[in-house]
Amino acid sequence: MAIALDEIIAGRAPGEHSQAAHHRFIITIFGVYGRPAGRALKVSTVVGLMSVLGYEPASVRSSISRLKKKGVLVPQAVDGAVGYALAEELEPHMIIGDERIFSPRSQGANEPWLMVSYSVPEAQRKNRQIIRTGLTRLGFGTVVPGLSIAPAHLRAEVMEYMTKHGVTEYVDYFASEPIGPGGMRQRVAQWWNLESLESHYREFVDLYEHEVAKWSTHTSTDLVSLRAAFQLYIPLLTHWRRLPYLDPGLPIEFLPDGWMGIRARRAFTELHRSIAPLAAAYVRREMA
Structure with a gap:
């Protein structure tokens, strides 16, 4: 179980040695559409969804095999076809992750x-x-x-x-609890690499903020729109799910002025509200 948990956690790590994008996308797909853990997806469905994101079946099947070996996925037939599901033991961790990813909490300045x-x-x-x-x-x-x-x-x-x-x-x-004179702003800057963290937020903003206006007024639900929403949502969510783990909810009072994390969270929240239902509708069509 520890190996499976590590594989999920490693998918949030940034940097050049992190998991390949297609591997992380598969984890995202199971984490969103194969929930609660134990709900199986056909391999053919996952391969089809990943092809829409631009990945070859061979690399997708290889990653699924790796996730099986790590204990993240377990075989489970779906309507007589080959399928996989997230290991049910991962569900408590996934529930905690849902809260951090979709409803990130910021520490209050006076909280312990x-x-x-x-x-x-x-x-x-x-x-x-x-x-x-x-x-x-x-x-x-x-x-x-x-x-x-x-x-x-x-x-x-x-x-x-x-x-x-x-x-x-x-x-x-x-x-x-801190006691005595101030200085927590300085201490937080010592304990966390805020410059690196803000650069990750800025990268997210640069990639996705311009999409907010487009999708906030988007009303079409035709197949082209559903597919486009899915193509944006999986990379968006995969990118975002790293950030609340790099920033565990540090008090805004202790962060630099103009903190980029505020813009990044707003962009994710608005895009998630606009395109998550459309992406889910596309996946339901593919699963039918």
């Missing part, structure tokens, strides 16, 4: 923080890497080596991760 302290014997340094990687991919900032911080509402996610990976014995959790 979650501190995670960990100490791992040298002989167990593999577990140290598991803990460090998980904290980073869940959006924690680093105070000092062995001590990480995040908004307190991430408690359930981080505890799930540590439990699934069997490393709870090395980890302690504390609720923390």
Whole structure:
């Protein structure tokens, strides 16, 4: 189960060593249209949907095979045809992810923080890497080596991760409130790489903000429109689902003026409202 969870989490990691786009798109398709986990999709349907996004059947089938080996997907026939479903054990994690992706919460300036302290014997340094990687991919900032911080509402996610990976014995959790004079704005800038984070938000804005006006007034529901909505929605959602994990909901009061994350969230929210129903209608046609 930990391997399957890692595959889902790794799909949110940015950078040149992240998963290939088509692989992440498949995870997105199952995460949206194969839910709740256990609802199977025909392989032929997934291949057809991915072809609309410009990917060859061979690469799609290869990624499905990899996801099966990782335990993310399990075989399940659909009307006598070959199909796959998300492993049902992933559903609690997917539900938490839905909330973070579609309804991201920002920490209030006066709310408590979650501190995670960990100490791992040298002989167990593999577990140290598991803990460090998980904290980073869940959006924690680093105070000092062995001590990480995040908004307190991430408690359930981080505890799930540590439990699934069997490393709870090395980890302690504390609720923390800043005391004394200010300085949290400066501290947040030290604990998180805000320059890098804002560049990811800016990239998202550059790619998708111009689509908002077009789709907010779009009324056609013909096949061409449904297909175009799907072609935009899957890359949009795949790109966006990384960002709430890089930014765990940092208080706006502690972020630089003109924070690009506000524009990025607005663009995603408006596009999601406009095109998600059209994309879903297209998928239903393909599944029929």
